[in-house]
Amino acid sequence: MRLAILSVSKKGYDLSLKIKNKLDNDSTIIKCDIYHKDVKNTLNLLFYEYDAIIAIMASGILIRSVSHLLESKTTDPAILNIDDNGNFVISMLSGHLGGANKLTYKIAELINATPVVTTSTDVNKKLGIDVLARDLYLSIDNTKEILYFNKSILEGKKISFTLNDNENYDYLLDYLSNNTLEIDVSINFSGNVNNGEIEAECDNHKILLKPRKxxxxxxxxxxxxxxxxxxxxxxxxxxxxxxxxxxxxxxxxxxxxxxxxxxxxxxxxxxxxxxxxxxxxxxxxxxxxxxxxxxxxxxxxxxxxxxxxxxxxxxxxxxxxxxxxxxxxxxxxxxxx
CATH class of the missing domain: 3.30.420.180 (CobE/GbiG C-terminal domain)
Structure with missing residues (x-):
């Protein structure tokens, strides 16, 4: 993950340094850069260059500065918001596909803060279809269906996965057995699904999950x-x-x-x-x-x-x-x- 930390105050800048020092030894953080002040212009530059942005500032400043840049949950970077004192780490944007929720918990643990995550599947301890895709490094062909699938998961509806019967899906089966979190799941096998691909279905709505290399x-x-x-x-x-x-x-x-x-x-x-x-x-x-x-x-x-x-x-x-x-x-x- 390429990560940028942006602050506006002296206390925020000091917190930026603290976070960077802790992340420099994390092999999943490919680069971590610090920026200070000039929030709106800096965010215009950072938004398309980093996988995640940590904004140490008031939430109002962040929202007003980033709102015109938002496009889609599939392309927007993960955005976290932290107060100057480092009391709360809030997942603001791209919680699932962008990884903001997972990063929120990581950063909160590093600085001994309270993580704040508000996505429905997470607060109800359910596994979102987009979380599964991110954790298993799968792409989603029809991202518009994510909302329907996650709503169905919250309502307790069955999600069926159809797999190619000649492929090895141990990684998926192990993941589901360890992470279903009370979701009603069925597994089917068929030669009609392409090698490696996973077809998810719920109430005649379908999502095709394709493994990224x-x-x-x-x-x-x-x-x-x-x-x-x-x-x-x-x-x-x-x-x-x-x-x-x-x-x-x-x-x-x-x-x-x-x-x-x-x-x-x-x-x-x-x-x-x-x-x-x-x-x-x-x-x-x-x-x-x-x-x-x-x-x-x-x-x-x-x-x-x-x-x-x-x-x-x-x-x-x-x-x-x-x-x-x-x-x-x-x-x-x-x-x-």
Missing amino acids: IVFGIGCRRGKTSNDIKKAIQTVSNDLSIDISRINMFASAEIKKNEKGILDLSKELDIPVNFVDLDKLKLFKSNDIQESEFVMSKFQIPGVCEPSALITAGYDSKLIYKKRAFDGITVCVALSK
């Missing part, structure tokens, strides 16, 4: 075993609550194409690995990656795991877990658009 980028010293790499992959998967069966691909640089540990793990987990050509890596540019001076000096590429993952995930993909080192192994995660 999840790519784990891997870099490692020569000789690292598949078990070593697997432990690192599992740690990152646990951090993101991603079931191993949900990973679509591994990615690394061409210089690692004969690395036995990566090849053995790819075979063991039945997850294909893409070794990206050095020429593509040399041309790759992104403000979000952490460049390695060593790799640049030796191979003239900015890095291994992050650029390889982003290239493999495709155009306009983004990092959701920045490069993390594990004793000679680096792992990151990229998500397709």
Whole structure:
């Protein structure tokens, strides 16, 4: 998540620094930038550049400054509002698809504040269809149906999921068994659903959920075993609550194409690995990656795991877990658009 923190007062600025210092070691926060004052003009710039904005100011200032920018729950960034004293963290916008609710709880815990979340499914302890989609990294083909589905969930109506009978949906079944929160759910299998896709239905209303590509980028010293790499992959998967069966691909640089540990793990987990050509890596540019001076000096590429993952995930993909080192192994995660 690319995060911006905007404040207007000295106390708000000090709180911004406190939050940033706590988030800098969070691998799910790809970048965290601080801005101060000139709220309206700054929000005009931040709104389209960040996944989430934390506004430390009075709610009236925030609402008046951001209202003209709002477009859709599928595209608007997550927006949180915090008072100068850090007493309350309020989820203001894009609570589900944008991740504002989850971020609200995280920030509130970091600064010992009270989280304020008002979305109906959350306050009634129900699982929204858009929450399921975000948690499992699925896109929704007809976002206009989200409101109907979530209203039906609140009313206790049955939601049916139809899956392709030749695909592995362990990640979905495990998720539903752990997160149904009293929702009435049925699971059906059919060859009429495309591979990997999930068809949700309620009262003749349908939503098609399509998996976004999840790519784990891997870099490692020569000789690292598949078990070593697997432990690192599992740690990152646990951090993101991603079931191993949900990973679509591994990615690394061409210089690692004969690395036995990566090849053995790819075979063991039945997850294909893409070794990206050095020429593509040399041309790759992104403000979000952490460049390695060593790799640049030796191979003239900015890095291994992050650029390889982003290239493999495709155009306009983004990092959701920045490069993390594990004793000679680096792992990151990229998500397709």
